[in-house]
Amino acid sequence: MALLLLLAAPPPASAQATHDTCAKNKKVTVQNNCAHDVTLTLEPLANSPHLFEGRQYTLRPHSHAEFPVCWWTGRLHAPGAPTAEFHVGVDGGCFYMGSNVRQPGLDVPVVVSPHGSPLQGECPAVGCPVQGRCSVAQVPGGKCRNVQEIKVIYCSPGV
Template sequence: MAISKAQVAVLVVVVMAATAMMSPASGAYTGCGQTRKVTVQNLCGHDLALSEFPVANSAPLFGPGFVLRHGTHAEFQVCSWTGSVSAPEAAPVEFHVGPDGGAWYQVSNTQGGRVRVTVTPHGYPLQGHCPAAGCRDHGQCFAHAVPGGNCHNVDELKIIYYAP
């Protein structure tokens, strides 16, 4: 069966439109109605060298060699992001923020190192199961995971590093 010139033209338009919805710089879907934010805050008492491990075609949030100074925070606008963020002497945080505001995240709630970490979703109104996860200062710990993406309407996922 031969393909007509009109069918080829339609196919080219469809492929170009699909390609235009991908950001070449980030490799992430940019057809979001609303971007989401990943915020990382440092309250641990010293500077933190952060590492990231993006997966599922997620673009880097901050890249290698990123140091978050004590008492500061960094905000990263994303449409969708999946992977993990870690700091020396802290539990790694694994998470996903979807273009539709759905999220899943996990971090140990049996932390004993020199740095504690929590992850908390923000949005109005959050829907589903969206507890804080991890441990903050003074031994206060929360849930360890929100698996399965049962947290919805997330505008921001906030990761905070604390001193024990």
């Protein structure tokens, strides 16, 4: 009888909180503002699920793709662009990195930007937009919270 009561008991509060947080439909959005195709190569880390089917995903010019996640850690690589690395946690905490130095041979600028309603902590965009100044190189874990979406934006060079 005790076993039946144990099985019928509601899940612990921590398990319920995780489920509720994941129900908020976090996502990773990748945007191609270039005048050419951008082929993404995925490098999941820490046993992350794949964002998309297969090892590569091609974004057509001036398009975007959204990938729903509960959590994700890894890197996105694209030819001619610095690597974007980021983590979105189950609890909405995140860290992210991108190059904040214009590098020879990497002529496709990339910006990583968190979005949430409202974001909490320090959550600046990182990377180099086409025009304007490059911003911070990384946001360490624990500084940015309540993230519902990470946007990775690839830009046309020299615009």
